[in-house]
Amino acid sequence: xxxxxxxxxxxxxxxxLFDGAEWNFDLVRKVYDVMGEIALSDLGLDIYPNQIEVxxxxxxxxxxxxxxxxxxxxxxxxxxxFARDEALYRRGMRTLAYELVINSDPCISxxxxxxxxxxxxxxxxxxxxxxxxxxxxxxxxxxxxxxxHIIDYLSxxxxxxxxCEERYGQEAVEGVLDAAHALMNQGISRDLRPRTRNVAxxxxxxxxxxxxxxxxxxxxxxxTLPEITKEPVAAETAxxxxxxxxxxxxxxxxxxxxxxxxxxxxxxxxxxxxxVRLLSQYFYPQRQTKMMNEGCATFVHxxxxxxxxxxxxxTDGTMLEFLHSHSSVVFQPTFNDRRFGGLNxxxxxxxxMNDIARIATEPTAEDREWFPQIAGCGDPxxxxxxxxxxxxxxxxxxxxxxxxxxxDFRLFxxxxxxxxxxxxxxxxxxxxxxxxxxxRLAYHYDVAAQDPDLQVTDADLSGSRRLVLTHRVRNGVLLxxxxxxxxxxxxxxxxxxxxxxxxxxxxNGRVLKEHEALPxx
Amino acid sequence: MQIVDRRLNxxxxxxxxxxxxxxxxxxEIREAIRDSLKSRRVSETEGAEKVTIRSKSLREPAFSxxxxxxxxxxxxxxxxxxQVGDEIAKPQGGGGGRGSQGSPDGEGQDEFTFTLxxxxxxxxxxxxxxxxxxxxxxxxxxxxxxLARAGFTSDGPPARLNRTRTMRKSLxxxxxxxxxxxxxxxxxxxxxxxxxxEEPLDPAKVAALQARLxxxxxxxxxxxxxxxxxxxxxxxxxxxxPTTQAVMFCLMDASASMTEPLKDLAKRFFMLxxxxxxxxxxxxxxxxxxxxxxxxxxxEETFFRGTETGGTVISTALExxxxxxxxxxxxxxxxxxxxxxxxxxxFHDDMPRCxxxxxxxxxPICQYFAYIETAHGERFNxxxxxxxxxxxxxxxQRSRNFALRRVAAPEDIYPVFHELFxxxxxxxxxxT
Numbered sequence: 001x002x003x004x005x006x007x008x009x010x011x012x013x014x015x016x017l018f019d020g021a022e023w024n025f026d027l028v029r030k031v032y033d034v035m036g037e038i039a040l041s042d043l044g045l046d047i048y049p050n051q052i053e054v055x056x057x058x059x060x061x062x063x064x065x066x067x068x069x070x071x072x073x074x075x076x077x078x079x080x081x082f083a084r085d086e087a088l089y090r091r092g093m094r095t096l097a098y099e100l101v102i103n104s105d106p107c108i109s110x111x112x113x114x115x116x117x118x119x120x121x122x123x124x125x126x127x128x129x130x131x132x133x134x135x136x137x138x139x140x141x142x143x144x145x146x147x148x149h150i151i152d153y154l155s156x157x158x159x160x161x162x163x164c165e166e167r168y169g170q171e172a173v174e175g176v177l178d179a180a181h182a183l184m185n186q187g188i189s190r191d192l193r194p195r196t197r198n199v200a201x202x203x204x205x206x207x208x209x210x211x212x213x214x215x216x217x218x219x220x221x222x223x224t225l226p227e228i229t230k231e232p233v234a235a236e237t238a239x240x241x242x243x244x245x246x247x248x249x250x251x252x253x254x255x256x257x258x259x260x261x262x263x264x265x266x267x268x269x270x271x272x273x274x275x276v277r278l279l280s281q282y283f284y285p286q287r288q289t290k291m292m293n294e295g296c297a298t299f300v301h302x303x304x305x306x307x308x309x310x311x312x313x314x315t316d317g318t319m320l321e322f323l324h325s326h327s328s329v330v331f332q333p334t335f336n337d338r339r340f341g342g343l344n345x346x347x348x349x350x351x352x353m354n355d356i357a358r359i360a361t362e363p364t365a366e367d368r369e370w371f372p373q374i375a376g377c378g379d380p381x382x383x384x385x386x387x388x389x390x391x392x393x394x395x396x397x398x399x400x401x402x403x404x405x406x407x408d409f410r411l412f413x414x415x416x417x418x419x420x421x422x423x424x425x426x427x428x429x430x431x432x433x434x435x436x437x438x439x440r441l442a443y444h445y446d447v448a449a450q451d452p453d454l455q456v457t458d459a460d461l462s463g464s465r466r467l468v469l470t471h472r473v474r475n476g477v478l479l480x481x482x483x484x485x486x487x488x489x490x491x492x493x494x495x496x497x498x499x500x501x502x503x504x505x506x507x508n509g510r511v512l513k514e515h516e517a518l519p520x521x
Numbered sequence: 522m523q524i525v526d527r528r529l530n531x532x533x534x535x536x537x538x539x540x541x542x543x544x545x546x547x548x549e550i551r552e553a554i555r556d557s558l559k560s561r562r563v564s565e566t567e568g569a570e571k572v573t574i575r576s577k578s579l580r581e582p583a584f585s586x587x588x589x590x591x592x593x594x595x596x597x598x599x600x601x602x603x604q605v606g607d608e609i610a611k612p613q614g615g616g617g618g619r620g621s622q623g624s625p626d627g628e629g630q631d632e633f634t635f636t637l638x639x640x641x642x643x644x645x646x647x648x649x650x651x652x653x654x655x656x657x658x659x660x661x662x663x664x665x666x667x668l669a670r671a672g673f674t675s676d677g678p679p680a681r682l683n684r685t686r687t688m689r690k691s692l693x694x695x696x697x698x699x700x701x702x703x704x705x706x707x708x709x710x711x712x713x714x715x716x717x718x719e720e721p722l723d724p725a726k727v728a729a730l731q732a733r734l735x736x737x738x739x740x741x742x743x744x745x746x747x748x749x750x751x752x753x754x755x756x757x758x759x760x761x762x763p764t765t766q767a768v769m770f771c772l773m774d775a776s777a778s779m780t781e782p783l784k785d786l787a788k789r790f791f792m793l794x795x796x797x798x799x800x801x802x803x804x805x806x807x808x809x810x811x812x813x814x815x816x817x818x819x820x821e822e823t824f825f826r827g828t829e830t831g832g833t834v835i836s837t838a839l840e841x842x843x844x845x846x847x848x849x850x851x852x853x854x855x856x857x858x859x860x861x862x863x864x865x866x867x868f869h870d871d872m873p874r875c876x877x878x879x880x881x882x883x884x885p886i887c888q889y890f891a892y893i894e895t896a897h898g899e900r901f902n903x904x905x906x907x908x909x910x911x912x913x914x915x916x917x918q919r920s921r922n923f924a925l926r927r928v929a930a931p932e933d934i935y936p937v938f939h940e941l942f943x944x945x946x947x948x949x950x951x952x953t
Contacts, residue, residue, distance in 0.1 A: 028524055032522050049523075051523045052524045054525070054527060055528060059528070062535050074537045076538060076542040076579075077581055078535060079535060079542030080579055082539065083542065087634060113528055170544075333599075334597075343598065410600040411596055412596075412597060413594055413597075414597060414609060415593075418589055423595075423610075423611055425605055425608075429600065432605070437596060450586075452586060471584075473591070474591075477592070478589075479587055480585050486582035487583055487584050
């Protein structure tokens with residue numbers, strides 16, 4: 001766990017790239033180029049072209065508030081976030097990140113002007129090479145995101161939302177966005193690969209065409225025509241099932257379902273839901289690979305800076321400054337420490353990457369038994385690159401968390417049953433506990449398992465128009481009541497009719513709790 | 522690789538978001554401001570304001586797992602002595618130490634603290650008082666800076682050249698360096714001409730004169746008539762518009778009939794007057810005088826907090842005010858404003874004395890005297906005139922700088938100011 005190693009041995013003469021804290025654009029460029037030799041040829045990374053942008057602290061706060069994106073539509077919640085972050089920052093209760101990186105092509109990294117040159121070097125290695133490689137190669141990102149379109153799509157979203165505000169009023173737009181944000185975590189299709197996403201331009205044109213068409217073909221006289229009466233459904237019998245099939249039920253993506261089926265929504269409202277849904281989907285891979293992503297980037301910056309030092313291109317002072325911030329990034333307080341706030345993804349990620357490299361080169365007998373495929377294979381970087389490409393946090397832990405790391409971190413597992421007065425230690429770092437801890441930790445990293453499992457199970461479009469959701473309760477964990485009812489209210493607002501939420505036990509189907517909401521006029 | 526400097530990009534990218542956020546929480550923020558007024562000093566209307574709100578409209582709910590049911594596992598680092606099967610007491614509030622899971626950013630709490638800028642604060646502060654927008658702008662408008670002479674400088678645009686100064690310096694330098702003057706040159710030339718014309722010609726004298734003339738000419742060439750170091754330019758500095766000073770007297774009835782809400786209304790009135798005065802005067806002093814049957818100058822704390830028992834004799838406060846004026850605020854140097862708040866009670870025999878004081882002594886030295894009568898909603902409607910109102914309305918009719926109003930709610934305060942800001946307002950009144 002301890003990473004503050006002794007300084008590595010130098011192999012070359014000292015010809016430092018820079019000295020001192022001052023940085024300038026040429027220097028950053030030079031350092032970037034030198035790092036490129038190491039990253040691309042020595043480490044074999046494969047990256048998107050980079051775009052590094054220098055910003056001020058205030059701009060960093062700005063980006064924080066718009067969930068890290070360079071462009072974002074306007075919404076009060078971002079203003080709230082900004083006000084809070086700013087207050088925390090001004091009171092010194094929060095420091096800003098040194099960098100921010102966006103999964104886009106070209107890959108955009110923000111670096112802060114306040115950073116010293118050492119920090120800039122660290123940040124460039126971390127973001128522009130580490131995260132960038134991960135974004136480009138990990139299967140989750142490849143499958144779910146289209147980095148070359150995201151910026152365009154955001155700019156479409158931004159202008160679309162502001163057009164809607166002009167056309168229908170801020171309050172109306174806010175109403176839809178508030179509701180959509182509340183359901184954001186239920187706006188993900190976890191299992192289906194989404195259709196190839198439309199380019200921003202096409203989307204904009206489509207929306208524009210639709211509106212223009214409506215306006216062009218609008219004729220007041222149509223209002224006087226009788227409504228088309230639908231063919232009465234043949235028999236009431238099969239229909240509920242037919243209807244369900246037609247609606248594609250059950251459906252886990254609530255935003256998608258509402259966008260397609262909510263009876264009362266206008267087209268622009270559906271488009272807004274779609275924007276929020278696509279954003280949510282875009283961030284889904286990041287939630288699933290947080291630990292690996294940071295581990296990969298931390299491993300890469302550590303390797304690059306060390307190799308630079310060995311080649312004599314960094315001064316001792318630079319190296320010490322780097323190691324100081326590196327070791328505070330990968331610091332893992334123990335559970336009884338006041339600073340403890342869960343497992344630090346940087347710490348665990350970095351440790352796992354190093355551990356894999358170790359297993360590949362100097363395996364112990366235990367490693368050979370646990371990891372026969374990679375132990376002693378002699379290609380640590382190849383093994384890592386493969387792991388970075390083919391896993392997400394959950395499967396990565398399941399596959400690669402070694403007994404040695406469990407011992408190093410002295411991990412233990414505690415079961416907590418709300419019914420019991422005390423918690424119980426379920427497994428510790430011993431022979432019997434390794435697999436158990438590994439399995440539980442992997443489960444913990446499974447985003448789908450951590451989010452409540454909610455699905456639309458029934459929608460009656462011809463009669464009462466009631467919408468039924470089912471929460472499949474795992475391990476008896478019910479939804480937070482107040483939050484659930486407030487969210488359900490938003491859902492009812494979008495659906496336009498009564499909405500019922502049933503919480504059933506996933507083991508035996510027993511109904512544990514029900515909530516209901518009616519839209520308010 | 523491309524490296525882009527974004528530091529100069531337009532700032533406050535999230536301004537639009539902030540406006541939406543403030544609009545959303547407007548009601549709550551206003552509430553918070555109203556609460557904070559209680560703890561503020563009258564002179565503290567400037568500066569940024571930290572507000573804490575509990576807002577229903579800022580909630581961002583989402584489906585989340587409850588904490589009070591079911592089984593869950595935690596994986597924790599740093600085991601020291603635990604063995605399988607050991608029991609651990611639950612930490613207070615549940616959560617098993619995984620504090621980061623529940624609400625990573627405090628979203629779970631409704632309470633929310635942030636800072637309003639001065640502009641936003643004034644906006645919301647005045648919003649409540651229903652000031653017309655025009656006046657809000659006038660109030661928030663900072664003093665236009667004025668250029669004022671501030672000595673001289675050696676550099677500047679030609680138009681600012683100070684010729685007198687420049688020439689004076691040039692003359693001093695020329696004298697110090699012995700630059701031959703025009704007259705001196707002419708005299709030498711004449712001398713030379715005379716020497717040349719002399720019969721018989723004295724070559725030595727001519728040569729000496731020529732040499733001297735040559736030397737003087739060289740001096741004139743090397744020592745400039747006006748040298749860059751002579752140049753003096755007028756220097757101007759931007760200074761705030763010079764304003765004079767004002768003193769504001771707050772007079773209030775401290776008897777028990779003035780309840781907290783009434784005092785609160787009065788306080789708002791005083792604050793608004795103070796904001797107004799600080800726009801026009803560089804220095805504004807505030808004097809608090811409260812009275813029952815006797816009057817005393819007190820500090821702000823006592824003024825708003827304390828209650829006393831006793832009758833109500835307003836003239837004592839007016840007299841006290843005159844005493845303070847005589848002692849510290851000569852009408853020649855100070856613009857005097859007075860604001861009086863009371864619930865309209867006065868010892869009956871005292872009214873003539875009050876009117877006399879006002880007419881003869883106070884109003885002549887005052888820029889403006891404003892009287893507000895705070896009343897509870899229901900009393901406001903009744904037509905019974907209070908003794909003070911009855912007496913004062915007479916003055917109100919004949920004096921230009923006396924205003925009186927009844928105030929039952931914050932929005933009633935504004936009309937009192939209407940007169941201050943209208944054509945006859947302070948600016949015209951010759952405040953400066």
